Structures are given as C-alpha cells and as structure tokens.
Amino acid sequence: MIDTTTTWTIAQMADDYDVTHRALRHYEHLGLLAPDREGQRRIYHRRERTRLALILRGRRLGFSLEEIATILDMYDDQPGEVGQLRYLLSQIGDRRADLERRRRDIEDSLRELDELEQRCAEDVARLS
Amino acid sequence: MIDTTTTWTIAQMADDYDVTHRALRHYEHLGLLAPDREGQRRIYHRRERTRLALILRGRRLGFSLEEIATILDMYDDQPGEVGQLRYLLSQIGDRRADLERRRRDIEDSLRELDELEQRCAEDVARLS
DNA sequence: CTTGACCTTGGCGTCAACGTCAAGCAGGAT
DNA sequence: ATCCTGCTTGACGTTGACGCCAAGGTCAAG
Structure with a gap:
C-alpha cells in the first residue's frame, strides 16, 4: 500500500537525498517542487520525494533543470484530450531518442x- | 591507413563538429586541445579531431570540461611506470563505475x- | 523568559561554459 | 591601393545552478 500520510521536513529531505536545502528551495523556485506549507514551514509529501528523485536522476544524466521541468510535466496529470495526448506521445518519442x-x-565509452x-x-604484466 | 597529413582550419572544425570557434578556443584555453600554429593561424590535425569528438561526447553525457580533461589525459600517452599504470587502472575503474x-x-528512465x-x-484508443 | 534548533525570505556572490563585441593582422581579389 | 574574408587576441557580458550570508520567525526545553 502506498504511503500517503507521512510527511518530511526540508532537513529530512536534504538529508535523505543528500542535497542542500538551498538546492531544494531553488528547485521550488523553478516550479520543480511545490511542497505544502504548515504555517511558514515547508512540508514534503510522497509526491515531492518521487519528483526529487526524478530531478536528481535527471541531473546525473546531465539534463538542465529546464529540461527536467518538461519531463516532470510529462509525468504529471495525464491530459484528457486527444490532442494533448498525441503531443505527449511525441514528447515521449523525443525523450526516448535522446536517452x-x-x-x-x-x-x-565503456568499450573504449x-x-x-x-x-x-598488459603493460603492468610486462613490467612486473 | 590512417590519415596523418590532412589538416583543418578552425572554421572547418567548427563546421564539421557544429561548435563555435569560440568554444574551440575555450577548449584550447583549458588545455583540452592544442592545435599547431602556422604563423598565427591554428591548424588542427587528426589528433585534435579525435580529441574534440571525445570532448563533445563527454559534454553530451553531462561531464564537466574538467572531468573531460582527466579523461583525455587517461587516453594520452601511456605511462611507462608501474605505479602510474596502477593509478590509471584505478581511474579507469572509477570511470567505468560512473558510466x-x-x-x-x-x-x-526508458522503462518508465x-x-x-x-x-x-490506451487513453488515445479509448477516446477515439 | 531565554536559549537553541530549525526554519523562513531576501539578496548578493561565484563558477563554469561559453557569447559577444572590439581592434587588428595577412593575404588574395578588384 | 583598398577591400573583403578569415583569422587572431583580449576582455567584458550572460546564463544556469546554486553557495553563502543576514535578519528574523517559532517552538520545545531548561
């Protein structure tokens, strides 16, 4: 069963994913994350964690945060209209080609x- | 047989690899490329082309130019000393793990x- | 009530990877 | 001779992705 109740603070997020809270705020500023608020404090739900994982994987793969934003959008709420769906399918094609x-x-690179x-x-063997 | 005679100008390089001459000069400034000179003019040999190809592949994979520099160094002149060779082997291990x-x-990502x-x-099929 | 831990919002700083002039040389075409 | 093309070396500008404070709110513990 999927956990929808647990929440996390910014410090826990930073700790769990090994990023700074500055980075988390930066991602939020760019609209990549949108944690709830409890008064002033940010509270992160499950959704933000999966999104953060996607962000970090994207970063490891060398995508810009802007590209990552469009990727996240793809996974967001599925559109109900056929035109939008076709557009999404084409985006998926693009992403796949890129990957x-x-x-x-x-x-x-690995072969080389x-x-x-x-x-x-061989050189080591020859020399020792 | 390998071509060791042909040379290229900066414009040809930029054109062939679809980079600006500014970028080429930047790579040279960082020591990633070291074209010969004919008077003032840069002339690029085969070696620079293979290096440039490696640089660009590195960039596509999201490596920084500094990382790329160490990668290029790995491929450069093989060291003749066992200690150096062992070090190189460890570097290779690191790179492989990264890749x-x-x-x-x-x-x-592709699976998702x-x-x-x-x-x-499925949604498209259902809606049309 | 004060301390300390943890959080908040600005806002300037920095580093990498170039972009973008500016000013000038060198050699062939007109 | 001058013009154009292609190159050269500076040197300052820009963008992305944060780092790094400063200044202050909040809340439980002592």
Missing part, C-alpha cells in the same frame, strides 16, 4: 575504456 | 517512459 543516444555514447584497460593491464 | 551508473539511470507511453496510447 537512446546517450546510451550509445555510454556504451561506446575496456580496450584501454586491457592495454594497461 | 555504469548512468546507464542504469538511463535504462530506468515505456509505461507512460503505454498508458498514453
């Missing part, structure tokens, strides 16, 4: 790394 | 994209 290109880049390692290991 | 993490991130697309396609 697949990156994957190719990574696999090429393998070669280098092998040459390197 | 593999990115690959996992990408594959996760697939799910979203499927839900989306």
Whole structure:
C-alpha cells in the first residue's frame, strides 16, 4: 500500500537525498517542487520525494533543470484530450531518442575504456 | 591507413563538429586541445579531431570540461611506470563505475517512459 | 523568559561554459 | 591601393545552478 500520510521536513529531505536545502528551495523556485506549507514551514509529501528523485536522476544524466521541468510535466496529470495526448506521445518519442543516444555514447565509452584497460593491464604484466 | 597529413582550419572544425570557434578556443584555453600554429593561424590535425569528438561526447553525457580533461589525459600517452599504470587502472575503474551508473539511470528512465507511453496510447484508443 | 534548533525570505556572490563585441593582422581579389 | 574574408587576441557580458550570508520567525526545553 502506498504511503500517503507521512510527511518530511526540508532537513529530512536534504538529508535523505543528500542535497542542500538551498538546492531544494531553488528547485521550488523553478516550479520543480511545490511542497505544502504548515504555517511558514515547508512540508514534503510522497509526491515531492518521487519528483526529487526524478530531478536528481535527471541531473546525473546531465539534463538542465529546464529540461527536467518538461519531463516532470510529462509525468504529471495525464491530459484528457486527444490532442494533448498525441503531443505527449511525441514528447515521449523525443525523450526516448535522446536517452537512446546517450546510451550509445555510454556504451561506446565503456568499450573504449575496456580496450584501454586491457592495454594497461598488459603493460603492468610486462613490467612486473 | 590512417590519415596523418590532412589538416583543418578552425572554421572547418567548427563546421564539421557544429561548435563555435569560440568554444574551440575555450577548449584550447583549458588545455583540452592544442592545435599547431602556422604563423598565427591554428591548424588542427587528426589528433585534435579525435580529441574534440571525445570532448563533445563527454559534454553530451553531462561531464564537466574538467572531468573531460582527466579523461583525455587517461587516453594520452601511456605511462611507462608501474605505479602510474596502477593509478590509471584505478581511474579507469572509477570511470567505468560512473558510466555504469548512468546507464542504469538511463535504462530506468526508458522503462518508465515505456509505461507512460503505454498508458498514453490506451487513453488515445479509448477516446477515439 | 531565554536559549537553541530549525526554519523562513531576501539578496548578493561565484563558477563554469561559453557569447559577444572590439581592434587588428595577412593575404588574395578588384 | 583598398577591400573583403578569415583569422587572431583580449576582455567584458550572460546564463544556469546554486553557495553563502543576514535578519528574523517559532517552538520545545531548561
């Protein structure tokens, strides 16, 4: 069952995901996160955590926060209209192409790394 | 056979790789490229082209130019000393771990994209 | 009531990765 | 001779993604 009751403070979020609270506020400022308020204090629900996880993965993959914003929008509330759905499908296609290109880049890099390692290991063997 | 004679101007490089000459000079300033000179003019050889390709791939993958510099160093002139070789091997390990993490991130993203697309396609089918 | 921990909103600072002039050289075409 | 094209070296500007205070609110513990 999905937990919809637990909430977190900014400090817990920062701690759990290893980001600064400054970063969290920055993401909020850009509209990537929208925590509730309890008086003045931010309170983060489940939704914000999954969004933050997406943000951080996007960052690791080298997306800009602006790109990440459009990605988050894609996952947000599904549109009920066919035109919007078609648009979303095309966006998905774009994203997929992008990711697949990156994957190719990574696999090429890994292959080259393998070669280098092998040459390197041979040299070590020869010299010792 | 490998071409070692052809050379290129900064404009040709910029054109071939779709970067500005400003970027090329920037990479040179950071030591990522080191074209020869013919009088004042920069002339780029084969080596610079492969390096530039590596730089751009690194950028697509979200590496900083500083990280890219260390990657390029790895591929540069193999060290002849065992200590250096061991160090290089450890660096290779680090890089590989990094790349593999990115690959996992990408594959996760692609899977989620697939799910979203499927839900989306079902909605379109239902509505039309 | 004060202290301390934790939070808030500004707002300036910084670093990377270039962009964007400005001013000038060098060599071929008119 | 001058013009144009393509290059050169500065050097200041910009954008993104925060870092880093300052100044103050809130609330439980002592």
